[in-house]
Amino acid sequence: MWSTIAAKVERGERLTSTEGVYLLTDAPLLELGSLAHEVRARKTDPRIVTYVIDTNPNYTNVCTVDCHFCAFYRKPSYAGPDVYTYDVEGVMKMMAAADRLGATTVLLQGGLNPAIPWEFYPTIVREARRRYPHITPHFFSAPEIHQMVEVSGLSIRGVIEALHAAGQTTLPGGGAEILAARVRRRISIKKGGPEAWLDVHREAHHAGMRSTATMMYGHVESDAEVVEHFDHIRALQDETRGFTAFVPWSYKRGNTPMEARVKQVAGASRYLRVLAASRLYLDNFDHVQASWFSEGKKTGQIALHFGADDFGGTLYEENVHLATGHVNKTTVAELETLVRESGFTPAQRTTLYEILRVAPGPEALDTLAADVPLFVEGLRELPAEYPVVLEGEASLGPVGGVVTSPPPAR
Ligand code: SF4
DSSP, rough: HHHHHHHHHHTOOOOOOHHHHHHHHTTHHHHHHHHHHHHHHSSSOEEEEEEEOEOOOSSBOOOSOOOOOOOOOTTTTOTTTTTOOHHHHHHHHHHHHHHHOOHHHHHEEEOOOTSSSSTHHHHHHHHHHHOOOTSSSEEHHHHHHHHOOOOOOOOHHHHHHHHHHTTOOOOOTTOOOOHHHHHHHHOOOGOOOOOHHHHHHHHHHTTTOOEEEEEEESSSSSSHHHOOOOOOHHHHHHHHHHHEEEEEEEOOTOOOTTTTTTSSSOOHHHHHHHHHHHHHOOTOOOOEEEHHHOOOHHHHHHTTTTTTTTEEOOOOOOOGGGGTTTOOOOOOOHHHHHHHEEEEEEEEEEETOOOOEEEEOOOGGGHHGGGGGOOOOOOSOOOOSSSOOOOTTTOOOOOOBBBSOOOOOE
16 A cells, blocks of 8 residues: 555645555555655755744633643632633733743633633733734634633634734634544543534634644544544645644643543654654645654654654743643754754744744754753753743743732743
């Protein structure tokens, strides 16, 4: 089957779901990666690997959805010291912190907290746009849009149009997990079937917004269900052309309710296989993102030779993986060094993948790398050489503007 698939890819023909399952099971891994890299080089500048300066703060960790894979949320009845919900000014302080760090994208998400009124959501978009016009408010995953439908009485379209009118132009892809009914019933039953996520992204694309398609694998899904996920997003991309990129990552099981049920962690070779298969199967996506953050820096570097053309974001703040015990940090200088070490030229991009700045390429490693400390991963205590103040950061200070208790300081 491999030679048939390789020939079809060379001719630009679409792969079938049976071929998709073969890519995830029996296809020779190195040949798969090499073909995916070839396709990537045809779609995007083969010398360049892009990244974005971004941060992922959260406005609340109160949530009613009880996803079995989530260690981040607190139930509304929980009264511990680590529960928090920010008001508009609290969110603006996060935006100010992101601005000091040089971020051009703020990916803001939260739990589904029924105590938050509808007006909060368009207000934070409008205020973020007004005060920080150079930062893209990449706010709210599909489940949060459904929460807004609940509290506003509007339709999905009504909510999306109100957010768009407030200045929102992009939507993050969170909440997709695996777009297969059986999986969603098992791990996040209150989020509904695949259509719940797809309907939001369809409406966003129709309103003129762009969004990302994500996938969290490595829990209870089968290979056929991963391909079903690919089929859903490939079909929607055919319909709307609204997705900018595909972003897969593996489930992190620490502290999550289904930790004991998932016996085997998806490792690096599974990640590379999923990533390369997605590049071949999702023939209508321009960008596939490699994650130094969720899969580790070395695996992220290898992924740049397995079909990915983008290295994700700096993710200065991240609390969802952190709650599972997964910690990873970087700086712009380290991230660019990792890209150069992989043989590519790093380029800073916007949320919409427009290039803002092309940095020196791999030839600069000799002159630049000596000054750039590379940080070890997975440590809750950062190494001594990790900068206390990141690029552009004066001092974050306490966020403030909080309705209930804040999260622990970074
Ligand atoms: S993943 Fe999101 S929706 Fe699910 S429990 Fe966690 S915060 Fe709530």
